Amino acid sequence: MLASSRNAAHRLLGKVPRSAGSSRFASTFPPIADLGVIGDRRTAAVVTSVGEIVWFCPGRFDAPSLLAALLDPDAGGTWRIDLPSSTPARRRYLGSSAVLETVLSHPDGELVITDWMPLAEAGVPRGSICRRLGPAPANLCVLLQPRPNYGRRTPTFRPAGQKVVIDTRFELQTSHPIEIDGEVIRVCVPKGEASWAILLDAAAAGVIADANSMEEWQALTL
Secondary structure (H helix, E strand, O other): OHHHHHHHHHHHHOOOOOOOOOOOOOOOOOOHHHOEEEEOOOOEEEEOOOOOEEEEOOOOOOOOOOEOOOOOOOOOOEEEEEOOOOEEEEEEEOOOOOOEEEEEEEOOEEEEEEEEOOOOOOOOOOOOEEEEEOOOOOOEEEEEEOOHHHHOOOOOEEEOOOEEEEOOOEEEEEOOOEEEEOOEEEEEEOOOOOEEEEEEOHHHOOOOOOHHHHHHHHHHHO
16 A cells, blocks of 8 residues: 555656756646745745756745645746756755755756744844855856746736836745846846845845845854
């Protein structure tokens, strides 16, 4: 019975791994063993081995989702790295924390992705997701496709320089210029450059991020 249940689960979740360099949002479910978790003790986000965030409920574990590709890969919402010809290399949590480091292998080198949700220390943006990317081995793009309330609707975007306001509640700040492509927020990073991005909730209104503050928030969380 256990074997048959396991086989059924594999059929449901899909055994085809996602490609980090796919040119479109994947339409297969990631296997459970492919998933890592970051969190701040109030809510959490789920990350695949290619650095794709496929689940996030802002503010509370039981709040309506903003990213839910874990349930619906096509319409649920996702935050991924588009680095063609890359594959998963390795992954670890830093120390005894929930700071997750994902490494992608590319013919021209490796990309290190560090994901975490800052804990509620003084001056740290509560309820946010931070992403730091090491120097890009090739040109890459970071693609955020938010779909509020379990993918039921498309949010509104209001760009403002190197940040964009999502549904008046969320704010994405990045190290590189932001482009709006239909339902997708795109941030392209040239080869050799490091980058960062932070998705802020309303609880962190007024926070201004930069490379130094991202490093500080990671250290405080660790």
